[in-house]
Amino acid sequence: MMVEVAPVSEAVLVEPVVQTCKSALICIAACNQEELQHFTGFLQMKAYSPSTIKTYRNEFAQLLQKLGEIPVQELKPGDLRRYFLYCVQQGLSENTLHSRINALKFYFEQVLGREKFFFEVPRPKKPVQLPKVVSKEDIAAIIRAITNLKHRTMIMLAYGCGLRVSEITGLQAGDIDGKRRLLWVKRGKGKKDRVVSLSPALLVMLREYYKQYKPALYLFEGGVAGSRYSVRSLEAIIQAAKERAGVRAAGSMHMLRHSFATHLLDKGTDVVLIQKLLGHGNIKTTLRYLHVTNKDLLHILSPIEDIKELL
The missing domain is CATH 1.10.150 (DNA polymerase; domain 1)
Known part of the structure; x- marks a missing residue:
């Protein structure tokens, strides 16, 4: 009853x-x-x-x-x-x-198994926010501002491969395939695996890093041997590097991933390929970067240019 x-x-x-x-x-x-x-x-x-x-x-x-x-x-x-x-x-x-x-x-x-219990509960509309992106020059300035080899390698990987901060700290030494120039990202967001390419510059950096640090399990270890590097510490590194480089744009480690995708679009890379590199399940997520790329915007001249001689 x-x-x-x-x-x-x-x-x-x-x-x-x-x-x-x-x-x-x-x-x-x-x-x-x-x-x-x-x-x-x-x-x-x-x-x-x-x-x-x-x-x-x-x-x-x-x-x-x-x-x-x-x-x-x-x-x-x-x-x-x-x-x-x-x-x-x-x-x-x-x-x-x-x-x-x-x-x-x-x-x-x-x-509790109460089907459609939330059918009558409205959801607030989310604001449409564009990804935070910085220029290639700012990325280079940030990397130059980092002298520690481990820190520099992590930041370069984040930008060079479009990795999430948790994916960087979760990398293991065996995830790098140097012969095929590939990086295996295992159990990323949504517990999905994916493969991204490693540029020659990143391979040189990784080999230099590995030779010096000789990590046992995780590629980037924390203070205790065998432990993964702290996400919070990595976020602090990027903020300190931005300050030293004089980059005032807002953004955390995820800004490097956004910049990776946007700069690929600027070069004309197909958006479907970028989706695969980022590990997006839905193409709509990747299409956000179309709103911040300058690939087409650079060819559009403002009408102010047509009347500047009359001003």
Whole structure:
């Protein structure tokens, strides 16, 4: 027999929670702590990446803290709509809102098996942002500003092969095929493998690096032998190099990947080939770079040029 659950009070979902406890888990009622553990275990069984599990867990915990003693299983679509409206009113960004919606959608539809539970929950429109790209001259200036061989090799690989920062730190010595001038990127985003070409300049740099550092497992080891290099440390390296090189453009390590794709387009490389090199599952993701390439824009003269003699 179905038990009718009374609607959750709107005040419960929109009343801010005072963060007075040392651990976020302590702020969650015992009944919902069990659901949080169940949720995390389900994500692990589905083999989601550690970063996705961390994001989803944190977003789910935000709701559980608001609920107090109300079991999360009792929520209905109307309760969630009020909760997301509260999140919007608190100034959460569109990207954060999408992450929170994705996390809760996974819980209700995947963990609890409530099909189309989010059918009535609208999603905020994401802003259309262009990739952050810098010129070839700025890339060269950044690389010149790095004197440490390991750091320079990582930055050159990021730009020269269009790698994500996690792909660089996850590279192993056996992923390089020097004879065929290939680099194997294993279990990239979406757990997909791909192969990218290594230029002669990168091969020379990698051989010099390998001869000096002799890595055991990971190509770029951290402070402890056998451990992978820290993503946070690599992000700090690019920011410090930009500052020394006088490059003021905003952007993190991912800027090098964006620049790799854009500079290939500038040279006339086919967009489908660039899609394969980047490991994009959808061509639409790669087509974003068409908005920042100067390949065609350089041939377009502004109408101001037609009247400059009259000014």
